[in-house]
Structure formats: structure tokens, C-alpha cells
Amino acid sequence: MLSQLRPALVALIALTIITGVLYPFAITLIAQIAFPSQANGSLIVQNGNVVGSALIGQSFDAPKYFWSRPSATGPFAYNAGASSGSNLGPTNPALLEAVQARAEALRAADPNNTAPIPVDLVTASGSGLDPHISVAAANYQIARVARARNLEVARVQQLVAQFTQGRTFGILGEPRVNVLQLNLALDALP
């Protein structure tokens, strides 16, 4: 076994330097030159301040904003310094209590809305950072947001349509709405 020690050590160290130092630095260099925005986290900057990332959701609970999906990160929701799902099993009573409480909170914020609640609005995402809601989840909230902002429903509908991303090539993935970008656009309305 000792006869293999020298090749083992040299191969380990040489390949570690190539793959653990040279490779990541080379990729960083290319990424920073070719795709600087994406490489630095797809940040959204307004008036010189970073207000968020297009890929990372934020927590909303004011009626005038579209709400994101529930998040199980700690110690606060949408903590992108410690991503986490709830990991509650499908028969866990804690899951059912959480879903019921979320459904009640949504109904309390908009008592006139008797439509069924889209499932993504009452279930925690895997990452706890999901930037999207389904189109159904956005539509469910349009009336509430319009009322809270004294806007016409049609105007809000138009914005939702504007921020809806369809399936790639019309087939791949699921249609979705980026909540942070939609809310930023709402705030930017005159």
C-alpha cells in the first residue's frame, strides 16, 4: 500500500488545486465578465439602494401588497441567510393546523372573497424563498390589493398579466408571477 502513497498524495494535491482553486476562479472570472448581474445575485437596485433580488422572495402581509408563499425559514420568514423548508410530513397535525391558519388569515384579509384558495398560498415552499406565486394565487389577491390601493381592478389585472412569466417555449415549467417585481411595480404607479 505504501508504494501507492506518493501517487496518491500528488494526485490528491494537484487535482485539488486544479479543481478547488483554478476552476472556481476561472469560472468566476468568466461569469463576472459575461454575466455580471446574474453572477452577483440578480440584485434589484433602486435609487442606489439594493431593494432585493429578482430570484429571492420577500415576506408581505400588508393588504396593499401581493402576498408571497408561506415560508418556513427561521428566525424570520424569507431569511435567505438560512434557507429551509418545513419538512412537515403529509399526515403531521402541525401541517394541517398551519394550512388552516393560513387559509383563515387570507379570508380575514378579504372577507368578500369566497373563491377556493390556490394551494401554493397556504403551503410553505421548499426553499422558504420562493420568489413566485401561481397565476391563480395572484388572481385570488387582485380584488384585495385594488381595494387597499384605491385602484381599478382592471389596472391591477393588467399589471399581473404584465408580470406573468409563461411556460418556456409554451411547454416547459409552470406559469408564475414574480411577487417582488409585481409589488415594486405597484408602488411605482403614480
Added chain:
Amino acid sequence: MSWQILFQHAAFLFIVWLLVKPVGTFLARVFEGQPTFLDPLLRPIERAIYRVAGIDAAREMSWKVYAESFVLFGVLGTLLLFVILRVQTWLPFFDPTFLTTPLTPDLAFNTAVSFATTTTWQAYGGETTMSYTSQMLGLTAQNFLAGAAGLAVGIAFIRGLVREASATLGNFWVDVTRATLYVLLPASALVAIALVWQGVPMNFNPFIVLETLQGNEQIIAQGPVAALEAIKNLGTNGGGFFNVNGAHPYENPTLFTNWLEMLSIVVIPAALTYTFGVLSKRPLQGWVLFWIMMFLFVVGLLLTTWMEQNGNPQFVPFGVDQSMSEEQAGGNMEGKEVRFGAGGSALTATATSNGATGSYNSMHDSYMPLGGMIPLVNMLLGEIIFGGLGTGFYSIIVIALIGVFIAGLMVGRTPEYLGKPLDPTAVKFITLYTLIAPLTISFLTALAVITPMGLAGLTTNQGAHGFTEIFYGYTSSFANNGQNFAGLNANSLFYNITTALAMWAGRFGLGVLALAIAGYFAAQKCRPTTLGTLPTDSLLFAVLTIAVILIVGGLAYFPALAMGPLVEHLMLRF
């Protein structure tokens, strides 16, 4: 299931099929030592490594020396990674503000074993544990090296099957070096850059602290993500840069990245069947293995998609709409991301559980009982459906050999594969190989459920689901997969040590036995094919092998599955 989801699944598998031949041909060239288009760039580096290391590339090894080298490389890799993790507080890019989980000796040990065995089980939590230095020099590098070592063993195994009266299986150091430089490095570079284009970060910036639109504080972790993301899948490792792995929008921002990452897992192991066909000069033998894998993959994929798309019946009384429509994906969305829906999540659950890769994009712990059982079964079958890089190939062959053996008993002739007789010595090796998995997994699961230290891990879920969490954990560790039912609190002395034992058994126990089988076959002479030979490139053989896979797996694990997901499913329905 909508036609869009079925189309997505079918298109993905079609691309896998398209890539098998070119990639398999390229792999054959690389490991036969033939020139490739990368030679002008890489050949000087390769030669320099051999010179400094004192490696004579032309000198081949017996299976014993090959196995020794494989184990030694794994042990040294573990030690190096352990040291890097333990001293990360003194190395650059360590920020104690955000790295709140300490790398205790047992956690560092578990993580080092885990990465050196391509398991990459996450007892640690990515952005809360690892500095950028650890992520690159430690985890990214070990992702390459452990993956390359697995690929080397797979190639040596193929040589054992196709050679005649040979005492050697190739040179481990040459195979590892060429696997790293010619296969994993260029593929990772391409994938990493495509990932950055789609939004995966690649920087060394500190974590961002900002005020959200509603005026709350938010912390956003950054880092050299794309480089690790590419190799974690290509090397069939799977440990995420972030805690939630492929569910994190920075690791997997779009359906395109999800496809790219799943292709990275599946393509090389799938292509090895073609490489086998090339090297044995019997292409059909390789294709039969490919289609066996593909069949089992599709069955698991459809079942998982169906279970998850049906949603959770307990949500109905709360007025929740889980139906699928043009406006929403619907289904059981707990632990899933909107951009993937049930379909994209099920594809990843199937590809990662079959591909010995832990990079899930949804929380399997929150799957419906039977939806979560499919990935578990995929792992229990022995990572044979494409499987780990290199390791998947010898795993499917060993199962196929059992099929050959049983068929031989039925017709009363000496069973043989590719003209190599399966005599008592070979059958003993194969039996031992088959028994290691149920022994290790069942013993450790039993130990955990009867000790307070084991039960202490059940902090999220209890009962039948809690049992499944523990069973899933040891299955995944043994399979060198690394995905988990993450509700299990696995960062404790008990789990850090016991899961590491399972990883070693799965990596070196099976790897060394596979090399022994390969060495034994290499030494044999081929017998001429006669009328009494079972053709191993036929539909009959494929059906027989699939039956053996399901019977061997079913006999070993049905009792455990009955206590876990099956009983949970019945509780949900009645």
C-alpha cells in the same frame, strides 16, 4: 397529469437517449487512452502530474492494487477535507456573523466521509456552516475527486468484463486523472457558465443585508455557487451550496437549469452502458442495460408525478384548490417551488434518487406517503437505474448476474455472462455484495429506533413518518446518495457516526467487492457461445433482470416499507 408534464418528461428522456451514444463513445476514447480534441490543452497537465507523482501510465494494476489505490485515495481525501473543515475559521472568507453552525469534530468527520464517498449527505447546512474556502477547496474539489474515483472503478469493472485471461484492470491513477481532466472538468465548466447565465451566482461577495419593501431586514447569502453546482451533479454527489439544495432559487432558478442539472446527473452513468457496448464490441449488450434502466426510471417517474399531482386530501375541508389548471400547477405544494410544480419536482426526485445524487429541488419529507416511497425504493434497489458515476454500472451488472445465475439454475446449465462462467467463487462474491445493503441498512435503522439517541433525531415528525425518516437516512447514506427526509435532525454524535459507517459500507464495501468480481472475470477465458447459452442481449433477459431487481429488492425491504410509508398511506385513506 397534463400533456405538458408528460411532454416535459418525454422530452427530457429523449435528450438523455440522444446523448448516450456521443458521450459513451467519448468516454471509451478517454479511458482507452486515445487522443481527444482536448489533448492540446490537457495533455501537458496530465503528463506533469504523472511525472511528479512517479506514475508510469503504461503500468497496469491487479484488482488488489487497484482496490488499494481506490481506498487509499478515499481515505486521504477524507483526511484532507476533515482538516480543511476544522481549520476553516482561520482561512480566508470566514464570516462568523452568518456561519452560525459550528463544524464540530463529529460534523466535520461526517461531512468529510460523506464527500469522499460521493454521498454528500447534508448534516451541515450550507450557507450557515461552510465558508467560501471550504465550499471551493474542500467541497468542490472533493466532488470532482470522489466522482472521478467512482468513474474509474466503473471503467475498471467494464475492463474486467471484457478482457480475457488478463491479470490487470488498468491504472487507477491514470483513470482518476483522466476522469477529472478530460470528463468532469470540461463538462463542469460548460454547465457552470450556462448556470450563471440563468441566474446562479458566482462571486466572493459578503452576504447582503437589506431592507425589504415592507421594511423588514433580509439577509441574502452569496458565494461561488455555480462552480459547485455544476460538479455536484456531474459527479453524482449532490450536496448543495445552500441548505435546501436544488430548491434554492440561487442554485436552480429556472426549469432550464433544472433540466441541465438533471441531465448532468443522468447522462454519464447512462452513457457508460454505451461505453460498455463499445469496449465489449457488443453494442446490443449495452443497449439492453440502458433500456432496463430507462424502463424502471419511467415507472418511478410516472408514479411519483401522479402521487404528488393528486395533492393532499386533508387540505380539502379548508377550501383549498389543488386542481391543475392553466393558472396553477396544483398538487401537493408543501415543500415545492412554484416554478417546478409537481411535475418538475417529481422529475428531480426520480433523477436524484436513481442517480445517487442528493440534489433534490423539493422537500421529499413533505411528499405524500407513496410519493416519497418511490425515491426510497429507487435507492433501495441499489442505485442501479443509471446510478452513481461509475458505481451505477457495476451495481446493475451484479443484479444482472443474479438474473443470469437464476436462469442458469432453471435450465440446468452453467450460467455465463459474455462467455465468462459464473462458478461458485463468482457467485459467492455476488451473494456477499447483495447482502451488505440489507444488513447495513436494517441493522442501523433498528439501532436508531431502539435507542434514545436515535429517536432524539425525530424533532419534526413522529410515528410511521418518523420511522421512514430514519430508514430513508440510512438507505441514502448506504446508497451514497445523500438526499434525506430533512425533518430528521441528523447533526448529532449518533447520526454523524452511524451514517458515516453506512456510507463507508456502501462505498468501499461494494466498490472493493466489485473490483474483486472484475478481477476474477478478467482472469477467465471466454467460452464459445452454444445453444445452451442464455443470450444476454435479448428482451427475455431484460424482463428476467427487471424481475430479479424487483424480487430481490422486495424480499429484502418490504417489511420496512410496510412499517413506514405504506402504513402512513393507509392512515391517510381510512
